[in-house]
Amino acid sequence: MSRxxxxxxxxxxxxxxxxxxxxxxxxxxxxxAATPDQVLASISLCESGGNPNVVNSIGAxxxxxxxxxxxxxxxxxxxxxxxxxxxxxxxARILYAQQGTNPWYASKHCWGxxx
Numbered sequence: 860m861s862r863x864x865x866x867x868x869x870x871x872x873x874x875x876x877x878x879x880x881x882x883x884x885x886x887x888x889x890x891x892a893a894t895p896d897q898v899l900a901s902i903s904l905c906e907s908g909g910n911p912n913v914v915n916s917i918g919a920x921x922x923x924x925x926x927x928x929x930x931x932x933x934x935x936x937x938x939x940x941x942x943x944x945x946x947x948x949x950x951a952r953i954l955y956a957q958q959g960t961n962p963w964y965a966s967k968h969c970w971g972x973x974x
Contacts, residue, residue: 895952895955895956896948896952898955898960898970899923899948899951899952899955901970901973902923902951902960902963902966902970903922903923903951904969904970904973905963905966905969905970905973906922906923906924906963906966906970907921907922907923907924909922910922911940911942911944911947912940912941913940914940920938920939920940921938921939921940921942921947922939922944922947922948922951923939923947923950923951923954923963924963925939925947925950925951925954927939929954929962930950933950933953933954933957934950934953935950
């Protein structure tokens with residue numbers, strides 16, 4: 860996906876995801892002042908392209924590409940890609956509170972400059 864296409868998609872998907880979970884995303888804050896939801900929004904775009912139903916080749920699924928064991932470890936049931944967007948965000952917030960961005964370190968080259 861081209862950089863322009865990803866940026867255009869981010870301009871549509873991030874506010875839509877934030878609205879779906881009942882919050883806003885303040886795009887004018889500096890990177891050092893990024894909120895957890897802003898960081899997670901950037902991560903979700905890099906991990907899944909904003910698709911809550913996607914599954915990768917190793918079985919990680921959903922917006923935040925949870926592995927099933929990690930998903931269950933933060934209280935999820937079933938598979939993340941089958942959960943609502945709101946639940947995926949709830950579980951990502953729990954994981955972020957526990958481990959920061961460490962679970963998504965492999966994709967930091969993508970989301971690191973966005974948050």
